[in-house]
Amino acid sequence: MIERQTDSAPGRRARLRAIVALTVFVALLVALFAGQPDNLYLWIKALHIIAVISWMAGLLYLPRLFIYHTDAPSGSVQSETFKTMERRLMKVIMNPAMMIAWVLGLYLAWSVYGFRGGWLHAKLLCVVLLTLVHVHFSRAVTSFQQDANRKSARYWRLMNEAPTLLMILIVILAVVKPF
Template sequence: MSERQTDSAPGRRARLRAFVAISLFVALLAGLLLFKPDDLYLWIKALHIIAVMSWMAALLYMPRLFIYHTDAAPGSEQSETFKMMEQRLLKVIMNPAMMISWGLGLYLAWTVYGFQGGWLHAKLLFVVLLTGVHMRFSRAVRAFGRDENTRSARYWRLMNEAPTLLMILIVIMAVVKPF
């Protein structure tokens, strides 16, 4: 019989791969901060964008999982599979990507802009709101894990729009800098 992705061995391997990837990311960042190349700003900006893309991918995928999980009978094999997928997405991608996005974003806001500019304050407000969405999804993962979801698939379809709207506003603030 073949190994299933919901078995513990694939989960351990996924955590190990995630740990190695995050360790390499942190080592690269530490090396950049230690050696301070002339293009440090560009490296930090690139790493920030990579982390934000990973965070957004997870934030856009998680409510889709919730939509399908809502239709699965509690305790069913399908429900248990969704629980595993949600847990891994949250712990292996979403949380680390959010922390790295915040850390590098604050570094850039301080070193490049000195936390000055109305556009930056608006962008930070939208990122705080995006973090609130992240926290809502984290609580939902725990509720689904206990088979205590009380929200409908329609609710999760609407919640799927929140990260998209906030992403649009954040990108406009970062690129256009309207005020």
């Protein structure tokens, strides 16, 4: 019998690897905060950027899966494969990455900027909007899991642009700090 990636055993192994990776990440954070190195800010900033990149990768990839999933007949092997991919991407990568990005980002906003600055408020608004896109995608995953998607491939192509536009705004606000 050939083991497929949609079988439960590979899913359990992937979940275990994700738990180990998250545990290592959290242990690193705890060690950094406990040790209070002189360059703590740089470490936190680096880990924040890693979390943001992981989150953005999921936000950019998931709607592409939705586009292809809309063309797959309900109950087909292809549809079931997309369901597995979407569920694992959301639960194993996107949700943890989003939470880590938020926690570390809020820590940096508080410790470095004291939540002051028009650019910071605008950036936080964009991150809230990005989080709402994430929530919308999460609900879509649930909808696809139940074979209840009512959106077209064209809709998901347009929705694929939302994270990109918000990412561009967030990066410009964070780097240029225009106001």
